[in-house]
Amino acid sequence: MQERAMITVISGTEQVVIVLGTREGKSMLFMLPCILFDTGITILILPLVSLRGDLLRRVWTPHETRTAPLVFISAEAAGTKAFRAYAYKLAATSDLGRIVLDEAHFIMTASEYRAAMVDLALIRGFVYLIATLPPTLQAQFEVQNNLINPKIICALINRRNLFYIIERVTGPRRLLEKGARRAKDAWEGS
Template sequence: MASVFRDTAATSPLERWARTQAMDVDESLRQMMGPSATFRGRQKAIIKSILQRQSPIIAVMPTGAGKSLLFMLPAWMSRGGTTIVVVLLVALRADLQQRCQALGISCVEWDSRRPVDGASVVLVTPESAVSETFQTFINRKRWTKERDRIVIDECHIILQEGYEFRKEMAQLGALRMYFDTQTIQWFRGRTSRTNVTYRVMEIGASPPSRDIGERMIQWIQQRVQRLYMVYYSKAVDKKGMLASFQKQSPGVIVATSALGMGIDIPDIRLVIHVGRTRSLLDYGQESGRAGRDGDPSQAIMLIDGHGRGWGDPPEVDGRVEEYIMGSCRWRALDQYLDGTVDGYIWQQCEEGEAMCD
């Protein structure tokens, strides 16, 4: 889920805006990404609204649906301005910076100790985005008429009651005070991942927990010959870890939820959860690392014979229990994450969709 605030109070220079309006978005996409590039899902409609200066725009799309293009293409089309992107995770910032640079888009990470003027895209953490230093920066960009838009990535995390992770995210709504907000547009796509097979597997039976933990590790090691590295929030050189993971063949990484959002590696084929997640929203995000290229992939949750996992969080939402105990994993995920979209309610798996267990 991404949120875009378009600056309507102090617009970018008229000639830059006129240039983007005159450009065909399909042709611009092909010029930026190659002659065979096409839009997917709601991308084109959302980008057109961004270029028409609608504000704010809320885009709800499935994992792997190409939300990053929503700011990359407008930034590429309206060069000379600055797009600010609030990004949660270190690995995701590095990934976005690499992808922007590969497309010829000048992209830098915010650093209060050195200027970032001249960049088309500035990546900033939630903590820095609410700081006085950064507020001074975006005000300066406003008065020089260089600031095009602000994008807040992964903004869905503030919807979870009692969620304390990166609590500064909840303060980012204050950025709207810098704009004359005139319209609201929602773009709501279905988030179902039809190429991912969802499974819950029982390993062992009852406690003690040490025994079940060892059984789960043995189960994984039977399928994965070598575990290369451990990725967690305080790990040293997380960027280097992620780069090494991508270069390995096959690539294997052990990770906490620090790697659970926004990592855009297209060909991850298997995501294994040792135990239950705190919420079904977390599981949708974390299992959504699998199969982002659209090819068949698997997401497996390992539990013991009592429906618990090794190292479960202190509290587990009841919907996770429904997912585990239900007859259809897809139904539990789809009813929670989507419900009714455009008059459609998911009823059953259809031909061509990956069947759950």
């Protein structure tokens, strides 16, 4: 699926939703186009501070005039007039290759308490990178992001090393006690 996703990203297709599991190469989808000839500038919106810490090499700031093949920006900065002017300028000069939103599920899960995530839905032409998007939430994701027939590339995201336990617990504080005991046992490897 990574190859199919890469071809789609490089082709300039707009409204692409790419669902690849953790460690399945989503970062390559925005890094590789940056080193290829004539693929334009990639703007990567990173909604999490921890992601910025991992990837940060170049930060866009208001009144930026320099160009680079990969520009990192926070979700908050992406909603500003200054950023829109920067992106429009790149698009007008055919220098903008793509705008990539990493961890795109935050548009759905963080929009209640983080206004910047709601503002991202107003930007058109994203490549949305997501580690998990259950089929039951796909339609909601499309509506919330104003997508019209997006190209969906979805790998199998089943993780064999994860499992669920459903257990009924009754009584005051029993759920908390039982959960704490299970977490401790798992941590200690029992």
